[in-house]
Amino acid sequence: MVIPSSSVAKADIAVQSSKKVKYVYSFDEGNKNMKQILGGKGANLSEMTKIGIPVPFGFTITTEVCEYFSKHKDYPEGFAEQLQEKLRLLEVKMVKKLGDPVNPLLVSVRSGAAVSMPGMMDTVLNLGLNDSTVEALAKKTGNDRFAYDCYRRFIQMFGDVVMGVEHHLFEEAIDKLKKQRVVKMDTDLNEEDLKNLVDEFKEIVAKNSKKSFPDNPLEQMKMAIEAVFKSWDNDRAKTYRKINNISGLKGTAVNIQSMVFGNMGDDCATGVAFTRNPSTGDRDFYGEFLINAQGEDVVAGIRTPMEISKMAEMNEDLYNQLLNAKDVLEKHYKDMQDIEFTIERGKLFLLQTRSGKRTAQAAIKIAVEMVEEGLLTKEEALLKIDAKSLNQLLHPQIRRGATRNVVAKGLPASPGAASGKVVFTAEDAMDLSVDKNEKVILVRKETSPEDIAGMHSAQGILTARGGMTSHAAVVCRGMGKCCVAGCTDIIVNSSAKKILIGDLVINEGDIITLDGSTGEVMLGEMEMQEPELTGNFRTIMEWTNEFKKLQVRTNADTPEDCKVAVGFGAEGIGLCRTEHMFFAEDRIHFVRQMILAKDENGRKKSLEELKKYQKEDFVKIFEVMEGRPMTIRLLDPPLHEFMPEKEEQIQELANDFEMPVEDLKLIISNLHEINPMLGHRGCRLGITYPDIYKMQVQAITEAGIEVQNNGIDVDVEIEIPLVGMINEFIYLRDVVKETISSYGEKVNFRYKIGTMIEVPRACLIGGELAHEAEFFSFGTNDLTQMTMGLSRDDLGKFIPIYLDKGIIERDPMAGIDQEGVGKLMRVCVESARKEKPEFEIGICGEQGGDPESVEFCHNLGLTLVSCSPYRVPLARLAAAQAAIKN
C-alpha cells in the first residue's frame, strides 16, 4: 500500500477543498435527506449514526463520482485524496489499519443508489484480507476456521463480482472438496480444508481471469469501487430500472464500512426484519435471521432462516435491543422500516434501514393505523402509499367459497391470485406470454436477477426455496404480482420440466393456480372474484375526497363496467365509446348493412335498427349513473374495422347479404387505408355521413328523455372525436344541436356539446375551440401517437431497441410525455382558459390512471381525469397526493 507523502496530500486538499466538490462523506457527516448523492443506504447509515443507533463506522462515496466515472471511465480530480482522508479517519476511529499485519481493518463495499434496487447491485464483504491479514484475524479472534472461512468467501465474492470469474467454478470446487471429505455442509469443512480452498480459489481466479488475485488491500478496495460503479450499468441493473421506470439518477454511491461478523460462531447472527408485516400491514415485528451466517445468506434464500420471534426465546436481551432500535427507527422515520442487522459476539449492529417495501394492502393498513397512532397526519399518510401499488388490491382473488384443490403450500409472499400454464424458464415465460398471449406461472427453485424479464411476463411466481424476503418475494411484491415462495412441498426438476409433489407430477403446460395471500398452490384454473372497496381501503379512499381537486371519472361502455366504477368511487363517465356497442354480435350485422347500403334509404333503415340498440344501452347506463356526468363519444373508428378480415368470414358475409363475394372484397379493399390512424375516422366520418351521428344523438336524446321522465337525473356530455379544425367542430356541433332541438320541449335533461382533443392541431387552436365548445377531453392515446409520430401498433419493431440503447427510459405510451405532449396540452389549456376561465377540461385514456400523469393533470389545472374502472381508486389517491404535494 503506497501512501503518498502526507504533507503533500494535505496541502493539496487544503488548497483545493474550498473550490472542490465533496466526494466522500463519513457516516457522521450525512443525513437521510442526502439520498441523491449518498444513495438510500448511505444516507440512512449516516442518519442512524446521527440518532445513536449502533452502526459500524464507515464512509460513503457519492453518486456524483459514479456519474463522472460512467462518463469518463476515470475519477474526478481530488477524489483520490478525499478517499484517502476518509479511510484514514475510519482507521483512526476503529483503531485498525487496512492491510495492517497485526490489527487489520476489514471492510464491506456495497452499492446503494438513491432508489433501492434489491438484488441488482454488487457487494463485496471481508475486503482487506490477504495471506498476512488473515493470520492476524485468526490470531485476534482465536478462530482460524472463521478467519479462513472469511478469506475463502472474500476470494469467491471478489473473484465473482470484481474479477468476473464465474460463480459456479467456486461452488464446484467446494462440492468436490466436500465429496473428498465426505461431508454435507459447508460448516463441516475444517480450517485445513478452508486453507486449501483459499489456495484453490486463488488458482481458479488466476486461471480464469488471467490475473493473480490482488493481495494489496488498497488495490482490492479500488478494484471493488470500480466494480460497483461498473455494475450500475450492467444489464440486470438496467433491466430493473427499465421495468420500474427509474430514471434521472446520477448513479450509485459506494458505502465502505468496517466489517462486523455474524459468522464468528453461535453467538453471532445476521438477519433482516420489517418493523411491521410488509404483506398484511399488521403491527408485528416481522423478520428472519440465521445463526452464524453472513448477511448474504439470508437474502439469497440459500438456507431457510428462522422467524425473528424465535430470537426472544434464544436471547431476550438481544431481542429487546432489536425491538428498541425498531421503535426508535419507526418513530424517527415515521414509516415502516426494512432493516438489516448483524450480531457479533452478542452485540447488535444495524447495517441498513430503509422504507420497507410493502403490499398495497399493508401500505393502506399501515397508513391508516399510523394516523390512529398519531404518528402521521392524513396528508402524510396518503403520501406514504404508492398509488401504483393499489393495482395489487384491484387484482382478482379466488372466488370466495370456491372449492380449492390444494396440492402444496408455501409462503404467502405476494398477494393476489393467478392461474396459468406452468413454465420453468424465464425465456419460456416470455415466449408463451408475449408471443402467444398465454397466461403462465413461472416455477423456479429460486429466482435470480436474470429471471426478471420472465417474472414480469408471468401471472404469478412459485419457488421451492427462499423466504419472505427472498429475491422472488421482494421482486413480486414490487411488481404487484402474486407469488408463493419457499414451497418446500414441491421438487422442481427444471431440466425435465416437471414438478413433483409426492407422487403427483405437474408437467410443463399444465394449469395451476396460486393464491399469494395464503401460499396455496392448486391444480387447474379457478374462478376469480373482483376486488371491493372495504375496511381500511375505504377509509383511505374517503380521505382522498378531503384533498383532491380533480374529479375522477371512468372510461366505461357498458352498464356492468359503470357499476364497478361507481363502486370504486367514479364520479362520472369520462369516456363512453359508442362504437363498442356496435361490435356486439347482434348489432354488427346492422353496422355492416349500413356500410354496404347502396343508397340513402338502405342506410337509414340500418341506422334505424341500430338506434334501437343504442337507445336501450344508453337507458341502462343512465340508470346506473344516476345523474352523474357522462361523456359520450360519437363514432370514432374507421369503417373498415367493422368489416371481417378472414376469407371465410367475408364469404359468409357475402352470403348473408346475397352479394357476389368479389363485390364485397372490392368494398372492403376500398375501405382500406394506408395510415388508418390518420384517415377517414372520427369527426371525418361524422361530416361525410352525418346520418350516423344524427342516429347516435337521437338515441342519446330519446334515452335521456325516457330516463329523466322516470325520475332519474341524466347529465350528458356529447363528445365529437378527432377534431382538428374549428369548422369541423362547428359543423357537427350544429348537427348535434339541431338533432336534439328537433325534440323540442320534450328535452328535459342536461347536456353539453364538446370535443376530444387528440389531434395536435386541436391543441394549437384551443382558444378558438373553447369559444365554440362546452368542454374538452384530452384523448392522450392518440395525441401522444400523433405528437410523437408513433403508431402504437407498429412501435414493437424499434421501441425495445430504444429501451436497450437508453434512447428512452420507458414505454412512451405508459404515461403523459410531459416534455412533448404535455407542453402541447399546456398550450391548449392556457388558451382555452383565457377564453373561458372555468372551462371544463379533462383527460381520458389509460394515462388517466398513471399517478405521475394524474399529478401532471392536477398541476395543469384540469377539471377531471378518467381511467378504466379498476384504476379509479389509484387515480383518486394520485389526485389527492397531487393536491397535497402542490
Place this chain on the structure above:
Amino acid sequence: MVIPSSSVAKADIAVQSSKKVKYVYSFDEGNKNMKQILGGKGANLSEMTKIGIPVPFGFTITTEVCEYFSKHKDYPEGFAEQLQEKLRLLEVKMVKKLGDPVNPLLVSVRSGAAVSMPGMMDTVLNLGLNDSTVEALAKKTGNDRFAYDCYRRFIQMFGDVVMGVEHHLFEEAIDKLKKQRVVKMDTDLNEEDLKNLVDEFKEIVAKNSKKSFPDNPLEQMKMAIEAVFKSWDNDRAKTYRKINNISGLKGTAVNIQSMVFGNMGDDCATGVAFTRNPSTGDRDFYGEFLINAQGEDVVAGIRTPMEISKMAEMNEDLYNQLLNAKDVLEKHYKDMQDIEFTIERGKLFLLQTRSGKRTAQAAIKIAVEMVEEGLLTKEEALLKIDAKSLNQLLHPQIRRGATRNVVAKGLPASPGAASGKVVFTAEDAMDLSVDKNEKVILVRKETSPEDIAGMHSAQGILTARGGMTSHAAVVCRGMGKCCVAGCTDIIVNSSAKKILIGDLVINEGDIITLDGSTGEVMLGEMEMQEPELTGNFRTIMEWTNEFKKLQVRTNADTPEDCKVAVGFGAEGIGLCRTEHMFFAEDRIHFVRQMILAKDENGRKKSLEELKKYQKEDFVKIFEVMEGRPMTIRLLDPPLHEFMPEKEEQIQELANDFEMPVEDLKLIISNLHEINPMLGHRGCRLGITYPDIYKMQVQAITEAGIEVQNNGIDVDVEIEIPLVGMINEFIYLRDVVKETISSYGEKVNFRYKIGTMIEVPRACLIGGELAHEAEFFSFGTNDLTQMTMGLSRDDLGKFIPIYLDKGIIERDPMAGIDQEGVGKLMRVCVESARKEKPEFEIGICGEQGGDPESVEFCHNLGLTLVSCSPYRVPLARLAAAQAAIKN
C-alpha cells in the same frame, strides 16, 4: 312603385344615420382602396368618377350587405332606406326616374367582389323596362327596334339569371322565329318580331318559373339584387374560389348603374381592352370591340370581335378619347389596366377598370418596362408580379427547331405548350386525367363556367370560337395553362367526339399538341424543352437578390436536377433524399439483399456495394454544386417500400435470391405496418440499423474528400430525419460524428450535422435540439400530416367533401397551415433561437414553393426555403416580395 311618405323616411334616416353602418355608396363617395366593402368593380367605378373619367353614374351596395344576407336570408336594418336614398340621388342626377312612363331610368345590376372572378357572377342589363317604359324608350330614342331588342334581352337575362329559367328555352324561341322568318342573324329580326318575342319570352318565364314576369321596376331591382347575392354561393362561384384559393371575403357588392347603350345603332359600340398586351407585355393598346352590341357579346365570345386598332380607322376622335383614358388610368393606377367601355351615339363611357390579368411573361415585361419608364420603383415592380404565375414561364415549351406538323391555327390565348389525348367534355377530362393519370387536351366549341373543373385537369384547352378575352382565354391565363382559342379552322363535333379540319378527322383519344404562345395546333406528341432564365426574367430575378432575406435552395437528388436548379438561381440544396438513389434499377438489388441479409456479414457486404454507388452520386452532385451548401438527408422511408408488391415480382425476387417464395412473403409481410407513416422509418431505422447510416456517411465523407482534393469546395449538411426525442438525435449525431472522425485528418471539407423537424414533438423540444444540432430543416409535408392527423394518402375520401361543405377552403397540403402547423413552427423557432440566436433553420417540401408559405417563413425569421428546381424562381420572387412587404 310605392315610395313611402318621404318625410317619415327621411326622419328615420336622420335619427339612425349616426349609429348606422353605411350600406350604399354613390359612385362619388368611394375610392379604389375600398375594395373590401365596395368590391373591385365598385371601388374602381368610384375611383374613375373621382378622377374625371366618364362613367355612367350609379351606386354600390356593400359586400357587408351580402354577408348579412348570406347569414340571415334578409337585409340589415336601415338598408332599404339607404337604397332608396341613393336611388333617388341617381334619379336626380340622371334626370330620369325608375319606372317613369315618360323618362324612365334604366340600370344595370352587376356583381363585383373584392377579388375579380370573371364569368362567375351574374349580371342583369336594361333593368327598369316594362310594357310602359319600353314605349318611352322607343319614343325617346326614336328606335322601336332598339327598345324592343333591349326589352327582349332584359326578359331573357332576367328570366335566366334571376328567375332561373333555362337559357336555351329563350335561344330556341329565337331560332324558331328566325327559321319562320327565314333569316340568319338576330339583327335581321325586325321590331315586330321582337315585340312578339317579348310576349313569347314572358310566356316562357311564366310557364317555367310559375311566376309572371315582374313589371314593377323596383320589384325587378330588388329581385336582381337578391339574385346577385345568392349567386355568391352558387356552385360555379364556389368552385372558382376553391380553385383560386380565394377566401376571407365578405361576399359580393352590387353595382347599380344607369345604362348606356352600345347597341343603339352603328354609332354605338362596346368593347374590352388592355392598356398593354396581356399575353406578351408589349406596350401596345390591346383590345377588341363590336359595333352595335352590348358588353356581354364581347366577353361571351359569341361573335368574333374586331381589333381595337381598327377603331382608329373608323373614328379617330373616339379612338383618341379611348387612348387618353387609357393613359390616365395606367398612370393613375401605376399598373396595366383591363377596361370595359361602351360608346353610345359617339360618346365614350368607361364601365369598368381593373388591374389586368396577364401571363407571367407579360407581368415580367410590364414590371421591367414600368421601372424603365419611371412609373414604378423596383420594389413596387416586384410586388406587381404574381409569384405563383411564374409557374407559367417554367412550363415546358416545344423544343426549338422541332418539325411542327401544324394542322390548324387559332389565337395564342395562353402561353406554354402541351401534348395530350383529345377529349370533348369536362367529365372525360377529369376521368382520364384524375382517374387514369393521362394527359388530356380539352377541345370545346367554347368553354363556359361549368367546364372549370375539367379545364383544371387538362394539360391544355383548344376552342373553336371566342377571342383573346373569351372565357377559355381568361381562365387559362389565370390557371397558367396553355390555351389556343378561336381556332376557326376546326369544326368540333362533340356528340360524335370528332374534330374536323377539312378532310382530316381527329378522334377522341388521338394525341395533339398545342402551342399557346403561337396558337398552333399540331398532330401527335412533341418533344418539349425546359425553360430558361433570360431577358426580363433574368432582370427580375437579379432584382430579387437585392431585397430578399431568405436563402433559396432546391430539393434535388440527381446531378441533373441540381444543374437545373442552379440555373434557376438555387443557392444550395435544401433536401437531397438519399433513398431516391436506392430505387434506381442497378441498386435496388443490393438494397433488397441488405434487407434480406441473414446476418451482420451479409448486410455489410450489400452495404459495401451500395456505398460505391452512393459515393459516385455524391461526387457528381458535389461537382455540380461547387461549394454551395447541400443538405443530405439520411435514409428515411420504411424498408418495405424497397420490396416488390406484385405476386410475379416477388416470385422473381425469390428466384434471384434462391429462397423459397413463402419465406420471402413472410419477410415482406413482417415489414408491413399498420400506420407506416408513424412506423419504423427515419431515424428509427438509423438507430435499429446504424450500419446503414454509417455506410451513407462514409459515402458522403469519401466523396467529399475526393472532390475537395480536386479543388472543388464541398459544404455538406448531414440531416437526420424523423427525430422526435433528444436522445434519438444525440445517438445518431454521435454515430455520424464518429464515422466521419474515423477518416481522421483526411477530412478536408465543411460539414454540419442537423435534423429535420417533421414530428410535432420535435417542435416542442426545439431549444434542446438546437443545443445539440447545427441546423434544422422543417419537413412541412410530414409535419402537416402529423399535426393535422391527416394522411395525405388517405385524405381523398373526405377532403373533397370538406371542400364542398366549406369546412376548409383549400387542400390542407398546398401551403403551410399557419394557424396550426405554423404555430408549432413558431414555438420551435423561438425556443431554438433563444438557445442559439443565429441558428440555421430552413424549410423543405413543396410548401417551400408556395408564395404565401414563403412569406410566412420570412416573417418567422427562417434562414432558408427549399423547393423543387422549377419553383426556385417563384420562391426567389416570393422571398423578395415578403422582404419588401414586411
